[in-house]
Amino acid sequence: MLLTTLFSLPTTLALDIDDEGRMLVLYDGTGTRQVNEVAPDGTWRALTDLGDTCRSAWFVPGSSQVVVEHDTGGDERGQLSILDLADDGLPALTPLVHDAEYIHHLVAARAGRILYTTNRRNGVDFDLVTRDLATGRDTVLYDAGGWVMAVDPSPDDKWVVLSKASSTANSMQLLLVDTSSRAVTELTPEDAHNDQGPVAWLPDSSAFVVSSNAGRDRKAIRRYDVADAVWTDVLVDDARDLAAWPSPDGEHQLIAVLEDGEVTLALHRLEDGTAIAPVGLPAGGCAALTMATPDPIWSADGSFAAITYNSPVVPPTVYRFMPNGELTAINQVEVPAELQHPESLRVPSFDGEQVPAFVFRPTAPDLGSTVVHVHGGPEAAAMRIWSPIISALAGEGHTVVVPNVRGSAGYGKRWYSLDDRQLRLDSVKDLAAINAWLPTIGADPKRAALWGGSYGGYMVLAGVSFQPELWAAGVDIVGIASLVTFLENTSDYRRAMREREYGYLATDREFLESASPLSRVDDIRAPLFVIHGANDPRVPLSEAEQITEALTSRGVPCRLLVYPDEGHGLAKLKNRLDAYPQAFSFLREHLA
Numbered sequence: 001m002l003l004t005t006l007f008s009l010p011t012t013l014a015l016d017i018d019d020e021g022r023m024l025v026l027y028d029g030t031g032t033r034q035v036n037e038v039a040p041d042g043t044w045r046a047l048t049d050l051g052d053t054c055r056s057a058w059f060v061p062g063s064s065q066v067v068v069e070h071d072t073g074g075d076e077r078g079q080l081s082i083l084d085l086a087d088d089g090l091p092a093l094t095p096l097v098h099d100a101e102y103i104h105h106l107v108a109a110r111a112g113r114i115l116y117t118t119n120r121r122n123g124v125d126f127d128l129v130t131r132d133l134a135t136g137r138d139t140v141l142y143d144a145g146g147w148v149m150a151v152d153p154s155p156d157d158k159w160v161v162l163s164k165a166s167s168t169a170n171s172m173q174l175l176l177v178d179t180s181s182r183a184v185t186e187l188t189p190e191d192a193h194n195d196q197g198p199v200a201w202l203p204d205s206s207a208f209v210v211s212s213n214a215g216r217d218r219k220a221i222r223r224y225d226v227a228d229a230v231w232t233d234v235l236v237d238d239a240r241d242l243a244a245w246p247s248p249d250g251e252h253q254l255i256a257v258l259e260d261g262e263v264t265l266a267l268h269r270l271e272d273g274t275a276i277a278p279v280g281l282p283a284g285g286c287a288a289l290t291m292a293t294p295d296p297i298w299s300a301d302g303s304f305a306a307i308t309y310n311s312p313v314v315p316p317t318v319y320r321f322m323p324n325g326e327l328t329a330i331n332q333v334e335v336p337a338e339l340q341h342p343e344s345l346r347v348p349s350f351d352g353e354q355v356p357a358f359v360f361r362p363t364a365p366d367l368g369s370t371v372v373h374v375h376g377g378p379e380a381a382a383m384r385i386w387s388p389i390i391s392a393l394a395g396e397g398h399t400v401v402v403p404n405v406r407g408s409a410g411y412g413k414r415w416y417s418l419d420d421r422q423l424r425l426d427s428v429k430d431l432a433a434i435n436a437w438l439p440t441i442g443a444d445p446k447r448a449a450l451w452g453g454s455y456g457g458y459m460v461l462a463g464v465s466f467q468p469e470l471w472a473a474g475v476d477i478v479g480i481a482s483l484v485t486f487l488e489n490t491s492d493y494r495r496a497m498r499e500r501e502y503g504y505l506a507t508d509r510e511f512l513e514s515a516s517p518l519s520r521v522d523d524i525r526a527p528l529f530v531i532h533g534a535n536d537p538r539v540p541l542s543e544a545e546q547i548t549e550a551l552t553s554r555g556v557p558c559r560l561l562v563y564p565d566e567g568h569g570l571a572k573l574k575n576r577l578d579a580y581p582q583a584f585s586f587l588r589e590h591l592a
Contacts, residue, residue, distance in 0.1 A: 002336065002395035003584060006388035007576050009333050011316040014306035016109075017299045018059040023306055023330070024066065025318055026054060031573035035068055037085070038318075038330050047083060047091055053571050058109035060133065067096060067114050069106040074567020075535040078104050080116060082133075097131065103493070107151040115141075115160075117148050124493050128162065128177070142177050144184060147497055150197055153179075154205040155248070159226060161187075161199050161208060169420045169501045170379040170409070172196040174210065176226070187224060188214065193413070195219065198243055198295055202270075203250045209234060211243035211289075217412040219243070221255070235273065241410065243289060246270050249302030252323050254279070256288045256296075258410055260344055260356065261384045263289050265296065265307065267323060280327050281319065284341045285311025290383045292316065310386040312360075313339040338363040339391050341384070345441070347403065349433040351426075353418070356411060357434065358382060359441060360390055360400040367397035369447040369591035370438055372431065374403065376454030378419060378501065381410040389451075389580065396584060398591070399443045405430040405459070421503045424483075424515045428462045435470045446472065447591050449526075451583075453477035453569055454539060461517035461547060464526040473590040475583050477531045478539050478568050481547035482519070483512040489540040521550045527557035529586040531579050533566030559586070 010029035017023050021040040024047075026033045035047045035057045048054055048068060055078055056069040064085040069078040079098045083091035097104045102120035109115075112133050117126045121143065128142040128151060142148070142162060149172065150163035162175040167190060174187040174196050188194055194214040201208045207225040214222065219241040221234040235242055241258040253270045256263055263286040265279040281287055287309045288295045293316065297306045303322065310316040313335060320328045342358035349355050371393050375382040382402045393400045404411060405427045407419030419427040431450070438445040450460040450471055457479015464474045480486045487498060487505050499505065503512050513519050528551060532544035544560055551558035561582070563575045570576045 001392075001581065002338075003388060003392035003580055004577055005336060006392055007573060007580070009315050009335065009388075010331075011310075011386070012308070012318045012331060013294050013316055014297055014308045014318045015056060015294070016058045017297055017306055019061065019300050021299055021304070022059070023318070024057045024059060025330070026057075028573070032571065035066070037066075042330065044331075047085075048093065049090055050093075052565075056106050058106060058114070060109045060111070060114070062111040065133070066091075067106055067109055068093065069104070071567075072100070073535045073565045074533050074569075074571055076537045076567055077102060078106065080104050080106055080114070096133075108153050110153075110157060115151060115153060117151060119493050124496075126493070128160065141179055141182055142175075142184065146173075147493065150199065152199040152201065152208065154201050154208070155203060156205040158205060161201075161210075163197050163199065165497045165500075166194075167191050167500055168193045170195055170416055174199075174224075185229075193417070195409075195413070198245075198289075200245045202246055203248050209244045209246065211241065213241075213413050217414055219258075241289070243295075244268075245296050245298065245305075247298045247302035247305070247323075248300055251302055252276070254296050254298075254305060254307075258289050261286075261358065261382060261404070261410060263287050263293070263383075267325075276323075277325055279307065279321055280325065281307070281309050282311060282314060284384055285309055285314060286383050286385050290385055291380060292383075292385050296321075311384055312341055312387065312391060315386045338395060340394070342402065347430075347434050347437045349406075350429050353406060353430075355403050355405055355430050355433065356408075357401055357403040358384070360394040360402070362397045362399055363391075363394050364397040366399070367591065368444050369397070369449070369587075370399045370401060370443040370445075371449050371451050371587065371591075372401045372403065372434055374405065374431075374450065374452035374456035374459040375408065376452070376456045377409070378407045378427070378455040379409055379416060380455075381408045383410070392580075392584070393451075393587075396588070398587070399441065401434060401438075401441075401443075403430065403434055420501065421508065422511060424502065425462075425466070428459065428466055431459065431463045432467050432470060435467070445470065449473040449475070449587055449591055451475040451477075452479065454479065457539070458483075458517070461528075462515075464528065465517040465520035465524050468523045468525045471526050473526050473528070473587060475529045475531075475587070476544070476547070477570075478533065478536055479530075479543065480517075480539055481543045481550075482516040484509060484516060485518075485546070486539060486543055487512070489542055491537045494538060518547060518550065521547070522554070524551060524554075524556055527586070527590050528559070529583050530558065530560045531570065531583070532560070532562055533568060533570065534562055534564045535567045538568045 015024040081093040220236040346354040548560040
């Protein structure tokens with residue numbers, strides 16, 4: 001079965017590079033993501049073999065130690081452990097920062113210490129902490145509240161840029177922390193409608209660059225000079241999103257361009273910004289700026305960068321890129337020949353907006369059926385990335401439509417703001433527009449199903465409840481059945497950020513109820529297949545249980561699979577190979 005073949009192909013993500021050119025990578029060839037070391041000569045060594053997923057790892061400079069972040073059963077409560085590369089065989093993991101009730105997110109390692117964020121003070125706000133590895137002493141650098149989502153220390157360690165979720169949907173506030181005095185400077189307004197990041201410092205720590213859409217629709221590269229407290233636009237493109245990563249030697253920078261779900265990289269001079277050459281990666285994929293693709297990492301001397309690349313025909317793979325243009329994959333994976341890149345089309349919606357959509361044609365005999373695959377987020381996007389599910393659905397004979405409905409990122413601030421709060425159901429109307437458009441690509445709208453995870457799961461449930469006459473079936477993975485109970489029961493630290501997008505329980509409850517699929521459950525006719533992890537900290541298991549109970553009691557076919565060792569989605573190969581073939585069989589039955 002193509003689905004089994006594709007999920008069994010290993011993926012690799014770059015994490016860190018040490019002073020000797022060794023890389024740390026996440027590799028899932030054993031069924032879960034584990035930390036491996038890759039030597040400059042290409043030799044691999046497994047460093048962890050946990051039953052659960054490793055989330056990150058950093059070399060500790062000036063030592064043989066590596067710090068690893070890992071969780072349990074997909075609960076996303078990162079715990080920090082340390083290992084020694086001097087150990088023979090598989091190094092022993094020693095607990096470093098452990099408290100199973102709270103999150104500890106590893107953000108950097110320096111000689112003799114690490115930086116991490118944690119919500120252990122009150123379970124909600126994230127503080128920035130540095131730990132001395134010799135003494136075990138913690139020093140709090142920031143504890144002024146909010147969800148700190150990214151941390152970028154300057155090379156000289158005098159400054160740290162914090163990216164904190166703001167009170168405005170899909171927006172980040174930038175803060176500058178003086179590590180000596182702990183003084184905090186607001187670099188951008190707390191309530192500004194600006195998406196910020198990634199951040200990258202210049203080698204001399206005098207300034208940093210950031211990808212930002214402050215004052216514009218698309219994300220430009222902006223520079224902040226610390227001494228003068230001045231912002232400057234470095235590179236602007238009114239049609240595409242941009243980002244930059246300067247090399248530590250001050251010679252080069254990698255510039256990313258995001259356009260219609262594809263992310264390309266080019267090498268530029270750092271001093272004057274002159275373009276040198278594109279990075280010679282295959283066309284039609286992503287080399288940064290996606291949830292599935294870590295950003296490029298430069299070696300300390302700037303001699304090479306580790307780039308994680310993937311596309312619909314290339315699983316996530318790490319390349320070693322040198323400024324002279326040399327590009328070498330650290331591992332090669334052979335993929336089935338029938339995999340394809342999608343067509344990029346536009347779907348006219350109810351109000352004249354054009355919905356971007358990727359279309360994957362059947363690679364097996366055409367069944368005449370369609371699966372509309374809706375991404376999560378909602379402030380995310382369907383990108384040109386590796387997806388065993390989408391490729392295998394096409395391999396089953398389905399046409400697969402992958403839309404970026406309004407609210408999706410990557411198409412400008414205006415587009416991703418069109419579903420905020422009271423506009424929520426406009427994105428659901430985009431699904432109806434897609435169904436009506438299907439005959440233009442030769443597809444039968446009466447044999448169309450919805451598939452989605454997380455927010456995409458909400459869209460599945462919203463589609464079959466608000467448009468019951470349009471959809472023949474739905475596959476809901478960790479989706480939201482009721483916006484009210486979701487907000488009431490999600491993890492405390494997530495509630496504030498989710499309310500800024502969906503609406504506030506205190507003031508918007510009536511609207512939230514009206515926009516909830518559960519409020520229209522009597523209208524649902526399409527059979528559903530529901531998948532959920534018992535430890536999901538984002539969308540509680542109760543969302544899957546209540547929609548299943550409601551439909552079953554009304555005689556609507558609904559099957560629920562719950563995995564006790566998973567969280568927000570299925571991370572383990574054994575569970576993927578159990579759940580997804582059953583979901584495919586479900587679609588074959590109901591789209592026949």
